[in-house]
Amino acid sequence: MKNINLRFILIIITGFFYSVASFANNSLGEWKPQIVEKMYLLPPKHLNKVLNNDFNKSILALNLQTADNKIKDRIEKISELNSMLKGASKNEALEIKHQIIINKRDYIKDMSNLLTMKRQKLDTKKSFFQKIQKNIRNTSLNRKTNSEFLNNKKNALKRAESIDFKILDSTSHSLSKTSKYFKQYQLNKNAVKKLKLAIQKHPMSNKNILSKDPKNKMEAVKNYVHNIDTEISVLEMKEEMINYMAKIVALDAMSLAEEVAFDAQNQNEIVSTNYNDPVNVISVFTN
Amino acid sequence: MLNLIKNLTVILSFIICSQANANSIDTLERERAKTLNLILDKSISIGERKKRLEISKMRLLDLERMTINDKNINKNPNHRTIKAFKNFDLTFLVHSSLEKEKPISVIWLEKIGFTTENLMSTRVTRK
Numbered sequence: 001m002k003n004i005n006l007r008f009i010l011i012i013i014t015g016f017f018y019s020v021a022s023f024a025n026n027s028l029g030e031w032k033p034q035i036v037e038k039m040y041l042l043p044p045k046h047l048n049k050v051l052n053n054d055f056n057k058s059i060l061a062l063n064l065q066t067a068d069n070k071i072k073d074r075i076e077k078i079s080e081l082n083s084m085l086k087g088a089s090k091n092e093a094l095e096i097k098h099q100i101i102i103n104k105r106d107y108i109k110d111m112s113n114l115l116t117m118k119r120q121k122l123d124t125k126k127s128f129f130q131k132i133q134k135n136i137r138n139t140s141l142n143r144k145t146n147s148e149f150l151n152n153k154k155n156a157l158k159r160a161e162s163i164d165f166k167i168l169d170s171t172s173h174s175l176s177k178t179s180k181y182f183k184q185y186q187l188n189k190n191a192v193k194k195l196k197l198a199i200q201k202h203p204m205s206n207k208n209i210l211s212k213d214p215k216n217k218m219e220a221v222k223n224y225v226h227n228i229d230t231e232i233s234v235l236e237m238k239e240e241m242i243n244y245m246a247k248i249v250a251l252d253a254m255s256l257a258e259e260v261a262f263d264a265q266n267q268n269e270i271v272s273t274n275y276n277d278p279v280n281v282i283s284v285f286t287n
Numbered sequence: 288m289l290n291l292i293k294n295l296t297v298i299l300s301f302i303i304c305s306q307a308n309a310n311s312i313d314t315l316e317r318e319r320a321k322t323l324n325l326i327l328d329k330s331i332s333i334g335e336r337k338k339r340l341e342i343s344k345m346r347l348l349d350l351e352r353m354t355i356n357d358k359n360i361n362k363n364p365n366h367r368t369i370k371a372f373k374n375f376d377l378t379f380l381v382h383s384s385l386e387k388e389k390p391i392s393v394i395w396l397e398k399i400g401f402t403t404e405n406l407m408s409t410r411v412t413r414k
Contacts, residue, residue, distance in 0.1 A: 146361070146364065148369075149361075149364050149368070149369045149372060150361065152369075152372035152373055152375070153355075153360075153361065153372050155375070156355050156372055156375050156379065157355055157356070159375065159382065159386065160351075160352065160355045160379070160382055162386075163382060163385050163386050166385045166386070167348065167385055170385060177341065177342070177345055178345060179345060179346070179349050181349045181352075181353070182345070182348070182349055185349075185352055
């Protein structure tokens, strides 16, 4: 019975954490890259562009933009309040300081959300590139195991292509006997040759030479992952900064509370006189 | 009733398993075997053989081209496929004969070891 209770409690607790986590995730928005598998063949630079475009269409990007605008507004409001502080009376100054602290608190909240969203973006991007790394590794492993066969096949293709003209010569006298495939093959082969030439001449083709080699592609993807890692560590530093900012705001709030309390005490001392002390009521009796 | 279901299951599984999953190498191999059979067939005349070989050659050429250009066999090639590409001259007889400018029969006989030199160097002995 005890065990059942314990299991029941565990299920409730894990369920609670799960719901909290999913709630947090939904509130900040999500980004699941909608990239087709064929896109993995793209050179890393283009892949990065496609990935960024995909991100820009996501809810997370929209939320990030909204949070960014909110933060800008808060900063503007805080600086405006700071400028108002100079010419304000004591009571007004207290109210302005109060507003400044509230805005600073909201700024920290928004900034923290923004950093979480940025972190989410970088984490998704990192896992995407890691997946590509895994794909490249698997492909190169397959290539290694099949390398002998692929070499033989490549040689066969070369040998076959080199005697294409001989085949044409030998069949020219009996073209009527050739099959439909034979005629189509010749036509398509010529078209493919033309297209290959066009690809070779294309200016972008030369730029992609680096990305065609799996080793270079791997290196480029590794660089992207490294850059993402550095961005994540910078974000961590910013998170630490936000923690310190929060501490300062808390201290400011405490000092303002003390200031208000001190003023109230002073005011009380002025307004209300302690009549329980006979010294304070002497005037009543002497006049 | 139970027996009927059992029989149906066996028949269905047999049909499903026996569905031809033709590989381009297998088709090529079948046509190659037919051509070689034709070369070795003594029951037909020389003229008939030449005529039929011409047709067979064209079909074999198409199948060889299809196999060489088939990209599907690159993924997980089986033992037969690997061996076929290892022995280009023996597998792609028409291509090889055009490349070396020799008849298919000569190419095949040479590759399996029946060269004129080999035959000339043999002598009849009694064991």
